[in-house]
Amino acid sequence: MTRSSKHETYQKNYPKNNHPSSLILTHGDSDGVCSGAIAKSAYPDSDVYFTSPIGVVEELHLAEGYKNVIICDIAVDETKCVELFRRLNEIAENANLTYIDHHPLPKNCVKADWLHHDLTVCASELTYKVLEKRLDRDMRRVAIYGAIGDYYDNSPSVKEWLRDWDKRSLFFQAGTLI
Numbered sequence: 558m559t560r561s562s563k564h565e566t567y568q569k570n571y572p573k574n575n576h577p578s579s580l581i582l583t584h585g586d587s588d589g590v591c592s593g594a595i596a597k598s599a600y601p602d603s604d605v606y607f608t609s610p611i612g613v614v615e616e617l618h619l620a621e622g623y624k625n626v627i628i629c630d631i632a633v634d635e636t637k638c639v640e641l642f643r644r645l646n647e648i649a650e651n652a653n654l655t656y657i658d659h660h661p662l663p664k665n666c667v668k669a670d671w672l673h674h675d676l677t678v679c680a681s682e683l684t685y686k687v688l689e690k691r692l693d694r695d696m697r698r699v700a701i702y703g704a705i706g707d708y709y710d711n712s713p714s715v716k717e718w719l720r721d722w723d724k725r726s727l728f729f730q731a732g733t734l735i
């Protein structure tokens with residue numbers, strides 16, 4: 558299996574027994590960044606890489622050697638989904654794989670044990686809910702920022718969570734992030 562030279566250099570910086578246990582692959586938009594931050598809070602010992610629906614298949618070689626692999630807010634691309642699911646099933650044989658997404662799924666790729674999918678909420682809200690047991694309740698704030706960035710701030714949970722803070726200041730701060 559080939560590795561990018563960038564990753565090779567990165568790995569060499571870790572003494573062997575200090576290799577992070579988790580890998581997070583997430584999208585580079587505000588919902589993806591917030592999802593990644595939530596996943597990082599749940600798995601502090603993790604490497605984080607930004608990727609895309611097209612790039613993710615290629616980037617999956619990075620998963621080798623990690624105990625936990627978490628992928629957030631990456632739409633399953635119709636032209637890549639069969640290959641993507643084949644690779645993800647291979648990864649799931651050796652690692653705890655968690656794929657969290659909210660984009661429409663192609664017909665051929667709709668079900669897997671490791672897939673957490675909900676069309677009605679943003680990836681940040683879904684990431685918070687899937688990983689909730691490992692998270693501080695205050696990470697809801699980051700989920701709200703992701704929801705605002707992706708225009709999913711009208712979901713029942715986000716509306717409820719918003720009551721814990723001053724709504725205007727959250728929207729202002731989300732605006733400075735986006």
Ligand SMILES: [Mn+2]
Nearest residue numbers: 588630680707
């Ligand atoms: Mn999103």
